[in-house]
Amino acid sequence: xxxxxxxxxxxxxxxxxxxxxxxxxxxxxxxxxxxxxxxxxxxxxxxxxxxxxxxxxxxxxxxxxxxxxxxxxxxxxxxxxxxxxxxxxxxxxxxxxxxxxxxxxxxxxxxxxxxxxxxxxxxxxxxxxxxxxxxxxxxxxxxxxxxxxxxxxxxxxxxxxxxxxxxxxxxxxxxxxxxxxxxxxxxxxxxxxxxxxxxxxxxxxxxxxxxxxxxxxxxxxxxxxxxxxxxxxxxxxxxxxxxxxxxxxxxxxxxxxxxxxxxxxxxxxxxxxxxxxxxxxxxxxxxxxxxxxxxxxxxxxxxxxxxxxxxx
Amino acid sequence: xxxxxxxxxxxxxxxxxxxxxxxxxxxxxxxxxxxxxxxxxxxxxxxxxxxxxxxxxxxxxxxxxxxxxxxxxxxxxxxxxxxxxxxxxxxxxxxxxxxxxxxxxxxxxxxxxxxxxxxxxxxxxxxxxxxxxxxxxxxxxxxxxxxxxxxxxxxxxxxxxxxxxxxxxxxxxxxxxxxxxxxxxxxxxxxxxxxxxxxxxxxxxxxxxxxxxxxxxxxxxxxxxxxxxxxxxxxxxxxxxxxxxxxxxxxxxxxxxxxxxxxxxxxxxxxxxxxxxxxxxxxxx
Numbered sequence: 001x002x003x004x005x006x007x008x009x010x011x012x013x014x015x016x017x018x019x020x021x022x023x024x025x026x027x028x029x030x031x032x033x034x035x036x037x038x039x040x041x042x043x044x045x046x047x048x049x050x051x052x053x054x055x056x057x058x059x060x061x062x063x064x065x066x067x068x069x070x071x072x073x074x075x076x077x078x079x080x081x082x083x084x085x086x087x088x089x090x091x092x093x094x095x096x097x098x099x100x101x102x103x104x105x106x107x108x109x110x111x112x113x114x115x116x117x118x119x120x121x122x123x124x125x126x127x128x129x130x131x132x133x134x135x136x137x138x139x140x141x142x143x144x145x146x147x148x149x150x151x152x153x154x155x156x157x158x159x160x161x162x163x164x165x166x167x168x169x170x171x172x173x174x175x176x177x178x179x180x181x182x183x184x185x186x187x188x189x190x191x192x193x194x195x196x197x198x199x200x201x202x203x204x205x206x207x208x209x210x211x212x213x214x215x216x217x218x219x220x221x222x223x224x225x226x227x228x229x230x231x232x233x234x235x236x237x238x239x240x241x242x243x244x245x246x247x248x249x250x251x252x253x254x255x256x257x258x259x260x261x262x263x264x265x266x267x268x269x270x271x272x273x274x275x276x277x278x279x280x281x282x283x284x285x286x287x288x289x290x291x292x293x294x295x296x297x298x299x300x301x302x303x304x305x306x307x308x309x310x311x312x
Numbered sequence: 313x314x315x316x317x318x319x320x321x322x323x324x325x326x327x328x329x330x331x332x333x334x335x336x337x338x339x340x341x342x343x344x345x346x347x348x349x350x351x352x353x354x355x356x357x358x359x360x361x362x363x364x365x366x367x368x369x370x371x372x373x374x375x376x377x378x379x380x381x382x383x384x385x386x387x388x389x390x391x392x393x394x395x396x397x398x399x400x401x402x403x404x405x406x407x408x409x410x411x412x413x414x415x416x417x418x419x420x421x422x423x424x425x426x427x428x429x430x431x432x433x434x435x436x437x438x439x440x441x442x443x444x445x446x447x448x449x450x451x452x453x454x455x456x457x458x459x460x461x462x463x464x465x466x467x468x469x470x471x472x473x474x475x476x477x478x479x480x481x482x483x484x485x486x487x488x489x490x491x492x493x494x495x496x497x498x499x500x501x502x503x504x505x506x507x508x509x510x511x512x513x514x515x516x517x518x519x520x521x522x523x524x525x526x527x528x529x530x531x532x533x534x535x536x537x538x539x540x541x542x543x544x545x546x547x548x549x550x551x552x553x554x555x556x557x558x559x560x561x562x563x564x565x566x567x568x569x570x571x572x573x574x575x576x577x578x579x580x581x582x583x584x585x586x587x588x589x590x591x592x593x594x595x596x597x
Contacts, residue, residue: 023498032499033418037426040411040470047445047467048433054444111336114329127583128337131344134579134586136528136546139568143343146350146561152358154346154365189339194590201591250437253530257550271439271531278443279535288443295440302432 058288065282076289086290089261089268095180096269097249100187104244105237107188108195113225115196116203126197133193141257144186148172148258176266179259183267186254191247195240202236203229238308246301250294270294344569351376351566358561376562377570385540386567389548392458393571396544397526399462404469405518409511411470412477413503417489427478434471438531441467446535460536461544465526472525473518476589480514481507517589520582527575545571 025031059076063069080086115126132140147154156169170178206229214224230237252271255261261268261276268276270293278287349365350358352372357363363370380386414420415427445464454460484507492502508515533547540552549567553560579586 027499029418030420033414033420033423036410036414036418039407040430040474041426043407043466043470044429044433047448047464048436048441051441051444051448052436054447055441058444110332114333117326117329119326119329123583125333125337126587127580128340130579130583130586130590131576132340133590134524134575135344135572136530136575138528138530138546138550139572140343142550142564142568143347146559146565147343147346152361152365157365189343197587197590246435247437250439252439256530256534271437274439274443275535279446284443284447291440291443294437298435298437298440302435305431305435306428 055288055292058284059286059292061285063284063288065279065284069285072285076285080286080289085265085268085273088265089270089273089290090293092180092265092267093249093269096184096187096251096267097245100184100191100248101241101245103184103188104191104195104248105241108192108240109199109233109237111192111196112199112203113229115200126200129196130193132190133197137190137253138257140190141186141254144182144189145173145258148182150174173259174263176263179263179267183255183258186258187248187251190254191244195244198236198240199233202233205236206232235308239305242301242305246298249297344572347565347569351562351569353562355562376560376566379560379563380566380570384552384563384567385543385548386545386570388541389543389545390571390574392542393527393545394574396458396461396465397523400465400469400526401519401522403462404466404473404522405515407466407470408473408477408518409508409515412474413481413507415474416478416481417486430471430474433467434475438468438529442531442535445532449536456536456538456542458537458542458544461526461529461533464532464536465529469522469525473522476518476521477511477514480511480517484510513585513588516582517585520578520585521589523578524575 026035057063058069060071060073061069062072062075111129115122115129119125146152150171150173153169153172155172156165156167159165160167160169172178172182210228210232211224214228219227249269250271251269252275255267255269255272256275259267261272265273270290274287274291277290278284281287346365349368352374353368354370354373354375357368357370411426411430415423415430445467449455449460449464452460452463454463488506488510489502492506493499497505527544528546529544530546530550533544534551537543537547540548543552545567549564549571553564553567
């Protein structure tokens with residue numbers, strides 16, 4: 001109940017000044033709520049929404065670095081769709097994302113099941129497993145670059161000594177199939193911990209009784225996994241797969257450091273091609289159009305995610 | 313209930329787990345080991361095809377490290393990284409605490425849509441925004457300065473931290489806040505004195521993740537900065553130690569190792585917060 005100023009005055013209280021009225025206003029739940037969220041919204045509008053709008057404008061203009069361009073409609077999109085390199089990039093992106101995410105999923109579940117056991121050194125093992133996720137990706141990718149070096153590759157050296165391959169072995173980053181394999185390997189190496197640890201969290205939430213009941217009923221370990229564990233961790237798995245897909249699809253660091261999209265553009269992803277065309281080549285219009293191709297996938301993921309969140 | 317597996321079966325199954333984990337742990341650690349070995353090897357041995365790459369045969373040398381400190385701006389890069397990470401993290405976590413609390417606790421019109429907006433910006437990858445942002449940075453007069461990074465990093469930190477903190481704020485019982493309000497505390501006092509101490513684990517998580525994300529950031533730091541003296545450690549090492557076709561492998565690996573160390577230290581000290589944040593962020597997100 002608000003107390004009017006007259007009543008307060010009559011009761012011997014001083015008339016509320018401007019300051020206290022301001023305070024009263026600020027104490028209202030909705031005013032306080034808006035007040036706290038304003039900085040975040042200002043930031044997101046000026047540095048995410050506005051640049052995003054700019055990206056769309058760039059993609060519809062012939063904007064070059066240093067020269068304000070004019071509206072050219074869908075010319076950029078038509079140009080890149082007719083461009084061999086771009087079509088190659090689309091294919092690369094799907095191959096890269098498809099294989100990398102599948103591998104991360106299968107290996108991640110497997111790793112999570114191993115980590116869920118009550119082993120000695122559990123903490124140390126989990127700590128080590130997470131390392132690739134924590135270390136700066138660009139830097140750890142440098143180590144891989146050196147490991148895949150055309151002349152001094154330790155991978156080839158080992159394989160040759162073990163008589164798995166004949167000398168000199170593949171030129172990892174110089175041949176398209178091997179380069180793609182290399183890029184995927186590094187992505188899996190770096191992204192697997194995220195999968196494993198989140199799936200592990202999902203596994204820990206599964207009540208032990210379910211597993212025990214299934215075991216008592218004589219279910220084999222494969223049956224237990226397929227019919228008990230997997231359905232129970234499905235929600236977690238769905239979230240991780242969606243997140244991973246979007247970040248793998250938008251990957252930049254690994255490809256930029258390892259191959260820069262080569263050899264002959266066979267490992268370019270949208271981000272690295274956009275960087276090459278838009279910033280190194282200076283054609284901001286086309287670069288923006290290329291990077292916007294990530295957007296439909298993003299929209300799809302956000303849509304599914306929101307459906308899922310709402311259902312929860 | 314006759315649910316007790318024999319000792320033998322348990323040992324066998326644990327042995328199976330170790331046997332499966334060992335190759336994976338080797339796979340995880342080998343690149344780091346190889347980095348370290350390379351950084352202490354003489355160039356003569358490094359480029360000798362007859363030598364064994366796995367260990368050092370002709371003696372440990374520190375030449376690559378002295379090169380890094382004497383001939384490159386490595387120290388400046390590390391300072392830049394630290395400065396950018398500290399400023400961007402502080403600003404972002406403060407903004408996120410306010411926004412996260414507001415969205416988790418207070419009722420006002422549009423709260424749900426703000427929540428969705430923050431979630432969507434969390435999913436927008438930096439690689440979608442670096443081209444227009446590079447122009448925004450020029451217009452703001454921040455081109456080629458570390459301030460550009462301090463200003464732009466919050467774009468991915470704030471959505472992430474807000475999302476993380478919303479989850480933590482929700483776990484705090486509402487009654488505690490109501491008591492404080494009834495006792496005459498202002499809303500700000502309630503947030504500051506009652507809610508924040510209780511949400512401390514979440515805040516540590518947010519700080520930790522923000523610091524790591526800043527330190528590791530590559531795309532913006534690569535695209536907005538060109539002068540060597542303004543580079544961050546990650547970009548400095550990956551770009552300045554490669555001259556055309558010449559790779560200074562020893563120093564590259566030394567730099568990569570040293571620039572990773574601050575993160576490893578932070579990580580080892582706060583491992584549990586890290587794991588809980590990773591899972592909370594993904595599962596609740």
